[in-house]
Structures are given as structure tokens and as C-alpha cells.
Amino acid sequence: MAAGFKTAEPLEYHRSFLKENCRPDGRELSEFRSTTLNIGSISTADGSALVKLGNTTIICGIKAELTNPTVDAPGKGYIVPNVDLPPLCSSRFRPGPPGEQAQAASQFIADIIESSEVIKKEDLCIGRGKLCWVLYCDIMCLDYDGNILDACVVALLAALKTTQLPEVTINKETSAPEVNFEKKHKLNIHRHPVSVSFCIFDDSILIVDPTAEEESLSTARLTVVMDEEDQLCSLHKPGGTPLSGEKLQECIKRATARKGEIHKLIEKVIKSMKTAQ
Amino acid sequence: VSFLRRSKFEEGGMMEVSASNNVSLREFGCEQNLLSRPDGSASFVQGDTSVMAGVYGPAEVKVSKEIYDRATLEVLLQPKVGPAGVREQSQEQCVRETCEAALLLSLHPRSSLTLILQVLHDDGSLLSCCLNAACMALMDAGLSMSCLFCGVTCAIGADGDIIADPTAAQEKESRALMTFAIDSTERRVMMSSTKGSFSVQELQECVAVSQKASEKVFQFYRDSVRRRYSKNL
Amino acid sequence: LASGMFSSLKEKIGEVLLPGDEFVFESEDTIFLTDNVKPERPVCGPGLRQSGNRLVVSKSGVLRHKPPHTFWMDSQQWRYVPAKAETVIGIVTSKSGDIFKVDVGGSEQASLSYLAFEGATKRNRPNVQVGDLVFAQFTVANKDMEPELVCIDGSGRANGMGVFGGGGLLLKVSLGLVRRLLAPQSDIRSDLEQLFPCELVVGMNGRIWVRASTIQQTLIISNLLQSCDTLTAPQRREQFRKLQKGGL
Numbered sequence: 001m002a003a004g005f006k007t008a009e010p011l012e013y014h015r016s017f018l019k020e021n022c023r024p025d026g027r028e029l030s031e032f033r034s035t036t037l038n039i040g041s042i043s044t045a046d047g048s049a050l051v052k053l054g055n056t057t058i059i060c061g062i063k064a065e066l067t068n069p070t071v072d073a074p075g076k077g078y079i080v081p082n083v084d085l086p087p088l089c090s091s092r093f094r095p096g097p098p099g100e101q102a103q104a105a106s107q108f109i110a111d112i113i114e115s116s117e118v119i120k121k122e123d124l125c126i127g128r129g130k131l132c133w134v135l136y137c138d139i140m141c142l143d144y145d146g147n148i149l150d151a152c153v154v155a156l157l158a159a160l161k162t163t164q165l166p167e168v169t170i171n172k173e174t175s176a177p178e179v180n181f182e183k184k185h186k187l188n189i190h191r192h193p194v195s196v197s198f199c200i201f202d203d204s205i206l207i208v209d210p211t212a213e214e215e216s217l218s219t220a221r222l223t224v225v226m227d228e229e230d231q232l233c234s235l236h237k238p239g240g241t242p243l244s245g246e247k248l249q250e251c252i253k254r255a256t257a258r259k260g261e262i263h264k265l266i267e268k269v270i271k272s273m274k275t276a277q
Numbered sequence: 278v279s280f281l282r283r284s285k286f287e288e289g290g291m292m293e294v295s296a297s298n299n300v301s302l303r304e305f306g307c308e309q310n311l312l313s314r315p316d317g318s319a320s321f322v323q324g325d326t327s328v329m330a331g332v333y334g335p336a337e338v339k340v341s342k343e344i345y346d347r348a349t350l351e352v353l354l355q356p357k358v359g360p361a362g363v364r365e366q367s368q369e370q371c372v373r374e375t376c377e378a379a380l381l382l383s384l385h386p387r388s389s390l391t392l393i394l395q396v397l398h399d400d401g402s403l404l405s406c407c408l409n410a411a412c413m414a415l416m417d418a419g420l421s422m423s424c425l426f427c428g429v430t431c432a433i434g435a436d437g438d439i440i441a442d443p444t445a446a447q448e449k450e451s452r453a454l455m456t457f458a459i460d461s462t463e464r465r466v467m468m469s470s471t472k473g474s475f476s477v478q479e480l481q482e483c484v485a486v487s488q489k490a491s492e493k494v495f496q497f498y499r500d501s502v503r504r505r506y507s508k509n510l
Numbered sequence: 511l512a513s514g515m516f517s518s519l520k521e522k523i524g525e526v527l528l529p530g531d532e533f534v535f536e537s538e539d540t541i542f543l544t545d546n547v548k549p550e551r552p553v554c555g556p557g558l559r560q561s562g563n564r565l566v567v568s569k570s571g572v573l574r575h576k577p578p579h580t581f582w583m584d585s586q587q588w589r590y591v592p593a594k595a596e597t598v599i600g601i602v603t604s605k606s607g608d609i610f611k612v613d614v615g616g617s618e619q620a621s622l623s624y625l626a627f628e629g630a631t632k633r634n635r636p637n638v639q640v641g642d643l644v645f646a647q648f649t650v651a652n653k654d655m656e657p658e659l660v661c662i663d664g665s666g667r668a669n670g671m672g673v674f675g676g677g678g679l680l681l682k683v684s685l686g687l688v689r690r691l692l693a694p695q696s697d698i699r700s701d702l703e704q705l706f707p708c709e710l711v712v713g714m715n716g717r718i719w720v721r722a723s724t725i726q727q728t729l730i731i732s733n734l735l736q737s738c739d740t741l742t743a744p745q746r747r748e749q750f751r752k753l754q755k756g757g758l
Contacts, residue, residue, distance in 0.1 A: 100366065107367040115453075115473050191474075220378070222469075231474045238367075239374025239458070242465030245484060252477055316589040335589065335617040379529075381568060385591070386653055388617035416529065419587030419685075421557070421568040424530035461530040495528075502570050503526040506586070508742050 011217050018205050025054075025211065030254055032209045035262070037154065037269045039162045047163025047187075051155040054211065055145035057089075060155035061138050062163050066177060069125060069132040077124020077132035081109040083139045083152060090144035090212070108236060109139065109152055112225055116193040116233035118160060123188050127170045131177055135163075146212040149223050153195040158266050162273075163187050191227040192266075194259035195234075198222045198251050203241045208254055224255040228263060300489045302442040307409075307501040309417040315393075317418020321410035323442060325400035328407050330414035334390035342389065347382035350390045354407065357396045368404055368470075372411055375458045375468045379412070381421040390420070401445040402430035404456045404470060409494065416502065425461035427494040428468075429487035430454065433479055441490045455483050459491035515565065516579075519552065523575045527567045527583065535563040555582025586686045586739075590615040590715035592651035597671070599680070599713030600659060602642045610638060612646070612659055615682075615715045622646060626660035628668035636673070643675035643719065645711055674711060678721035681732050684739050685716045698738055701750045702731065 006013045006024075017024050027033065033054030042048035045061035069076060083105035085093045093099060098106070113119075124133040137159070139152050164184040168177050199210040199218035207214060215221065220240025225233040232252070237243065303324030312318035315331035335348055342349045352373040354365045361369075376392065392414065394407050405428030412426055432443035432451035440447050448454055453473030460467050466484060475483075515535045554560050557569035558581055567573075571585030590598070592614065600612035603619060610622040622644065627636040638644070650658035661671040691699055691712050702708070708722035708731055718735060722728045730753065738746055 100370065103363050104367050104370055107363050111472065115471070117474075220374075227474070231476055232471070232480055233474045235455070235469045235471045235480060237466065237469040238371045239376070239468045240378050242378070242460045242463065242467045244463070244465050245481070248466065248484070249481075252480075310586065316587075335591065337617055384653060385617065416570045417586075418589065419569055419571075419585050421559075422529035423566070423568065425528060461528075462532075499526070499528055502528060506526045506572055508740065 010213065014201065014214065014217055018201055018207075023207065023214070027209075029206065030208050032258065032261075033211075035154070035265060037158055037265055039158055039269055039273055045159075046165065047159045047161075049155045049158035049162065051151045051158070053147060053151045053154075053209065055143050056147060056151050057141070057143040058148060058151040058155045059140050059142060060152070060159040061140075062159050063136045063138070064133050064163070064165050065136065066126075066131060066168065066179075067134045069129060073121070074129035075125050076121040077134060078121060079113050079119065079124075079135045079137060081113060081137040081139065081156070082106050083109055083141075083148075085141050085144065085148075089141040092144075104238070105139075105149060105152065108149060108223075108234075109137070109156060111236075112153065112193055112195070112233055113137075113156075116191045116225070116227055118157070118189060118191055118193060119187060120190055126168050126177070130175070131168070131170060133165065135160075144212060146210045146215045147197050150195045150197050150209065153193060153225065154262055154266075157189075157192060157194075157262075158269070160187055161189055161266060161270060191229075191231075191233075192259075192263055193225050193227045193233045194255070194262045195223055195225045196251070196255040196258045198224075198254075200241055200243065200247075206247060206250060208258075222251060224251050226252070226255045226259050228259065230256065300441050300486055300493070302490055302493060303444070305494070305497050307413055307497070309413055309501065309505050315414075315418075317414050317416070317420070319410055319413035319417050320397070321406055321413060323402055323406045323409070324444060325398055326402055326406045327397040328403070328410040329395045329397055330407075330410035331393045331395075332390065332414045332418040332420070333393075334418070334420075335385040335388035336391075338387060338389035343387050346386050348380075348385040348388045348390050350377055350380070350382065350392065352376065352392045352411075353394065355393065355395045357399060368407065371404065371458075371468050371470055372407055375408060375426055376411060376415060378467055379422050379424055379426050379460070380415065381423055384421050399445065401443045401448045402428075402456075404428060405430040405442070405458075408456075408458050408468075413498065413501070416498075425495065425498060426458045426467055427461070427491050427498070428456060428458050429490045429494065430456045431483040431486055433473070433475055433483070437479070439479075439482055439486050441486050453479070455480070455487075457484065457487045459487055461491075461495050464488045464491060516550075516552065519565070519573070519581060520575065522573050525573055526571070527573050528570045529568050531567040533565040535565075550579055553580040555580060557583025557585055584686065584689075586684055588684055588716065590685060592616050592620065592648055592657040593714075594648050594651045596651070596714040597645060597647045598659075598715040599711060599717040599719060600644050600646055600715075602638055602640050602644060604640060605638070610644075612644060614657070614659075614713075615717065616657065618656060620648070620657040620659045622659040622661070626662055627672060628662050628666065638673055642673050643680065644673050645671045645713065647671060675719055678709070678711075678719050679728050679732050680717060680719050681736060682716055683718055683735060685714070687735070687739050688712055688714060688716050688718070691718075697743065698746070701747065702734075705731070705750065705754060 036052045038050040041050045042061045046064045047062040050059045085102040087093050087095050167180045167183040171178050199207050200220040201218055223236040306322035309319045317332040320329045338349055352369045354369045408428030432440045432447050433453040453475040455471045457466050458468035515533050559566050559568050569583045569585045571583040574584045575581050598614050600614045602610050603613050604611045611619045612622050614620050630636045646659035646661045649660050663669040711719040720728055720731050
């Protein structure tokens with residue numbers, strides 16, 4: 001009976017739960033799904049992380065390459081994020097060039113890196129105008145069950161935190177780069193942004209961490225990105241039904257609580273990895 | 278661009294929106310119904326930023342894009358030079374979802390609406406100018422809407438002061454940049470797109486400034502539509 | 511009673527309103543036991559929507575009123591949306607089996623049965639070719655169904671409808687202009703009548719077909735009609751006067 005109701009009237013089905021202040025999967029309105037993190041899962045990458053947010057699974061690999069800095073920013077390296085939503089993760093994605101959602105997610109991640117200054121791009125420069133690092137951050141979705149943005153940001157942050165780059169010096173005489181693989185050091189992470197996504201149901205009910213089904217039935221989406229100093233890095237709401245100032249305040253409050261949980265999680269996992277070694 | 282502005286807007290009448298309660302916007306200009314082919318068109322000018330918008334529809338829809346209970350809205354944003362890139366695409370998404378929330382799409386099921394935005398000149402606050410041009414063009418096409426929306430861009434300068442409707446130079450100097458779409462009925466936030474980092478306090482101030490600025494933009498909308506209909510009265 | 515709303519609505523007649531503007535009914539929670547007259551509610555025409563105790567404008571334009579309680583928005587629009595009982599000029603685009611497909615300028619082609627002509631029977635098919643113009647009326651026009659046209663009225667008579675159009679010119683104008691032409695006392699029409707004799711077929715979908723005695727005169731009228739959209743009434747009269755002096 002319930003299954004039939006869910007298929008025939010998905011919106012009514014969700015509404016009947018929301019009326020009781022809970023959701024079909026048993027969560028409260030402001031409750032996240034359980035988040036798990038695994039770091040160093042890709043041995044060939046310079047840094048990597050795998051994040052599970054309920055069923056949503058995101059893997060992020062970071063590959064560093066040496067390159068020439070651009071002419072207009074000779075003292076800076078650069079970061080190239082890319083979000084891939086392959087047909088594997090959900091039937092809604094088709095093979096071929098990246099769809100709108102994948103491009104929007106890539107742009108969102110690029111904007112966060114830019115706005116929050118996770119990494120100072122000057123840190124990636126080795127020789128001014130001559131040599132710098134480029135970090136390719138490839139983020140791939142393995143299982144799509146909504147709220148990929150939050151998972152992507154956690155995966156990216158954890159992967160960056162585990163990234164180790166070899167020391168590079170420029171030989172004065174030949175001006176060729178010399179890479180010392182013996183001596184590796186970590187990236188300097190300046191800020192720790194955490195993203196929190198919301199969906200709005202029926203113009204008024206706010207739910208956090210939506211599943212794929214909730215996302216498709218909602219009337220608007222909102223993502224708040226906040227760092228450890230309570231600075232907002234992004235307030236992304238690509239249209240949809242309007243939101244009042246009070247609701248916005250509610251979202252920010254929830255984000256403040258969530259960012260602490262994520263920071264703790266990342267610290268815990270990194271610490272446990274160290275003791276395991 | 279300057280040629281177009283001179284010829285189109287001289288008799289149309291520009292409007293100076295300026296400092297009564299510390300929200301000052303640049304000079305606005307708008308002309309509706311200036312293209313003959315689209316079903317609705319408008320050009321919107323904010324200072325030196327200028328965007329032209331055209332709307333086609335409700336027209337026949339491709340079977341692959343057909344939605345059984347509402348119209349399919351497509352938004353195309355053409356930059357001044359070169360092909361549209363990833364940034365344009367994310368802006369298209371913002372404009373589209375804002376329009377979708379304002380339009381009564383269920384009145385025209387299984388049909389298509391196409392909104393084309395052509396950037397004529399970018400001197401800052403481009404996304405908000407696109408939103409304003411889009412709203413005027415949708416109105417010109419006679420499509421049913423539940424409310425209007427307008428775009429307001431706010432820049433937070435290095436010293437923390439908030440500039441509404443910044444120029445490109447002011448945008449470049451700013452620490453953070455936010456664009457909001459505000460609805461006309463309750464002045465709530467329909468769309469938000471930000472760049473740079475800012476505190477919660479600053480966000481609230483910017484929202485308040487945008488809401489205040491939106492009053493002026495909506496009044497400007499009303500004046501331009503009135504001017505347009507004055508011919509047929 | 512809703513008299514408060516009526517007075518606020520009536521104040522705005524002839525004014526330009528924008529989508530989202532709303533009028534709120536006076537609270538009707540007081541029930542008049544002695545008064546068995548139903549509270550009068552306004553009848554909403556195009557561009558107005560009623561939801562609960564509010565009346566919301568959904569199209570920009572000028573508020574119009576027809577006594578006693580009908581209100582609507584008069585707006586400038588180019589795209590036609592079919593409405594029941596409206597007469598339009600269509601172009602036959604294809605014949606398939608028992609029906610013709612007709613382009614009326616809406617989002618979907620309308621269908622026209624070959625039996626929906628005066629005197630048509632299964633054996634006596636009307637002579638309609640692809641590309642012909644038809645003047646027809648909608649019998650079915652709603653958002654969820656394919657629009658249907660007929661070329662006969664309720665009693666089976668053509669009543670001016672059917673295939674037409676030899677030697678004339680078809681032009682497209684705004685829907686607002688068409689409504690002004692079709693209004694009972696149309697000043698544009700009376701101005702036109704003073705120029706020279708001509709035949710006009712006006713479809714509610716913004717299409718006008720013109721034929722005068724010479725091609726020159728046909729073109730003059732079509733140009734005049736197309737310019738009417740952007741002219742104010744005095745400007746238009748000036749144009750007509752110029753033509754009358756120079757052309758005749």
C-alpha cells in the first residue's frame with residue numbers, strides 16, 4: 001500500500017511525512033545522513049578521499065603536475081577542479097560530454113576554491129614566472145542519491161589535506177627542475193570550507209541534506225558554504241521559490257553546527273590513519 | 278552600444294535612481310517591444326552595462342524536452358565575444374530557475390518558452406542586468422506570472438562598505454560580490470549567487486540593501502511599462 | 511461584502527498594472543442572515559487570477575471593466591493562445607485522412623475536420639488545398655487538448671467562415687490591434703473606411719487579410735495597419751489625413 005502510494009503520488013507521500021516533522025527515511029528535518037570518510041584510497045594519486053553521505057558516494061583524487069605559470073599571474077599556481085557525473089552513478093545521466101548538472105557542480109567547486117582561498121595559490125609557485133604546480137582535482141560520483149555538492153566539498157577538503165607534494169628546486173645552472181621524491185611536504189590549507197545544502201518543500205518547509213528524490217520534488221535548493229571562522233564563502237541559490245530572511249538565518253545556523261562536525265570527522269580520520277601507519 | 282542608447286532611450290526617458298536612503302543605483306534605462314521577430318523583447322541598461330532579451334513562445338516543443346504538465350523554459354546567455362562557457366551556463370541556470378518560479382508555466386503544458394539574453398556591454402552587475410532584462414521581456418511577451426523579480430548586485434569593498442549596482446572596476450576591487458533576485462510581492466530572496474567570503478552580518482546587510490534597492494527597480498519597471506502603454510491609451 | 515474590493519478595483523480602471531499586484535476582498539466572515547443576496551464577486555478575464563480572497567494580476571497591461579462585474583487586463587501581446595469560440599485565420603499545412611492540420615500561430619497546430627464545412631458530407635468533400643487560408647472558429651481550445659476548428663456555426667451554416675483569399679494580402683499584427691479593430695466602435699476602422707473601399711478579414715490570432723481594388727491600395731492599407739501598433743491616435747489620424755490628400 002505504502003509502495004503504491006509512493007509511486008503514484010510521490011509528492012503527497014513526502015508531504016504526509018513532513019507534516020509529522022520527519023522524513024521517509026526516518027530522519028528529522030534538520031538531520032544529516034551518516035557521513036563516512038576514507039582517505040588515501042587511490043594510491044596513484046597525490047591525495048585522495050572517499051566520502052559517503054548516506055548512499056551518495058563521491059571520490060576525489062588530486063594529481064599535481066609541474067607547469068608554467070600563466071602570463072597574467074606569474075607568481076601563482078593554479079587549481080583545476082572537475083566534477084564528473086558518469087552514467088554509472090544514476091540512470092539520469094547519459095554518456096557523452098558533461099551535462100548541465102555536472103558543469104554547474106564543477107563551476108560551484110571552482111567558485112568555492114576561489115572564494116574561500118582553501119589554498120593560497122602563491123604557495124603553488126616554485127619559480128616566479130618559470131615553474132609552478134597545477135593541482136587537478138578530479139571529483140567523481142560513484143552513487144548518486146542527492147546532495148552531491150556537500151559530499152564533493154568534504155571529499156575535496158579531505159583530499160587536499162592528505163596531499164603531499166615532493167620538493168622541487170630549480171637548478172641554477174641548467175634551470176631545469178629537480179624533483180626530490182624523498183622529501184615530501186603537505187599542502188598548507190588556509191581555510192576549511194564546509195558546505196550544507198537545503199531543499200525547500202511547498203515554498204515553506206526546509207529540509208537539510210536532501211536525497212535524490214527529495215531534490216527532484218522540492219521547489220528550491222540552497223547551499224551555504226562556511227569556513228571555521230564563521231565566514232561565508234558562498235550562498236548559492238539558483239532560483240526557485242523565494243526564501244525569507246528568517247529562513248535564511250535558520251540555514252546559516254544549521255551550517256554553523258554542521259561545519260564543526262565535519263572538521264572533527266576529518267581530524268579523526270587523519271589521526272587514525274597516522275596511528276595505523 | 279552608445280549609438281543604441283542614444284537613439285533608443287533619448288525620448289524614452291532615463292531614470293536616475295539615487296541616494297535617498299543611502300542605496301544608490303546607476304542610471305537605468307529600459308525599452309520593451311523593440312525587436313519584431315520575438316514574441317517579447319526588452320533591452321535593459323544599468324549604467325554602461327547593457328543586455329538585450331528576446332522571448333519566443335509558447336511555441337511547439339521538441340518531443341524530447343516535452344513536460345506533460347508545464348511549459349519547458351530554455352535560457353540562452355550569449356556573451357559579448359566568443360562562445361558561451363561554463364560560467365555562462367551556471368548563470369543561465371540561475372536565470373532559468375528564477376524565471377520558472379515567477380512564471381505560471383502550468384498554463385501552457387507541452388509547449389516551449391525560449392529566452393535569449395544577449396550581452397551588449399558588461400560594466401559590472403551583469404547577472405542582475407540579465408535578470409532585469411529577462412523579467413521585462415517576459416512581461417512584454419504577455420506571459421502569465423505570479424510575481425515579478427529583479428536582480429540586485431552588491432559589492433563589499435576592501436574597507437567593508439557596501440556598494441549596490443557596482444561597476445566592473447568596483448567589482449574588481451571588491452572583497453566579495455553578491456547577486457540576489459528579489460520577488461515583488463514579499464521582497465524575499467529568490468536567487469543568490471556569491472563570490473568571495475563575507476560574514477553573516479555582511480550578508481544580512483547586503484540582503485537588506487538589495488531589498489531596499491528592489492523597491493526602486495520595481496518602481497522603475499512600473500514607470501517603463503506605463504510609458505509603453507501610454508501610446509495605446 | 512466585497513464592495514471594498516470593487517471600489518479599489520474601479521479606482522484602477524484604465525491604469526497600468528503589473529503581475530503580482532493584488533486586490534484583497536473585504537473580510538467576508540460576517541454572514542448577513544437577513545440578506546439572502548449572494549456576495550458579488552468580480553468575474554476575472556484574461557490576465558487576472560482569483561485565489562482565495564485575493565485577486566492577483568498575472569499580466570502587465572491596462573485594467574478594463576465591463577459592467578457589472580467583469581474585469582480583465584488589456585495587454586499587448588504577439589503570441590496567440592487559442593481560446594474557445596474565437597474566430598481566427600488559419601493556414602492549412604497538411605491533409606491527413608479525415609482532418610486538415612491548420613497553423614493558427616499557437617503552440618500547437620489545430621485540427622479541422624473535412625465535415626466541418628457548410629454542406630460537406632462523406633461523399634461531397636470540400637475543396638481545400640494545402641496552403642489555403644481558412645476563417646474558422648474554435649470549438650475545442652484548452653491547455654490539455656489539441657485545439658479543434660470548425661467552419662460552420664451551430665446551425666450548420668458557413669456564416670462567413672470557410673476557405674477564402676484570392677488576390678489579397680495576409681499580414682501579422684499584435685493581438686491588441688486586432689482587438690481594437692474588432693471593437694464595436696473602432697476608431698481605426700472608421701478611419702479606414704474613409705480611405706477607399708476594401709475587404710478585411712480579421713482573425714483573433716493577430717492575422718489580417720486585406721484586399722482592395724488595386725494592389726497599390728492593398729499595400730497602402732497593409733502598411734497603415736502595421737504601423738498602427740506604434741502610433742498614438744493623433745499620429746495615426748495625421749497619417750491617414752496625409753494619405754487621403756496625397757493618394758486620392
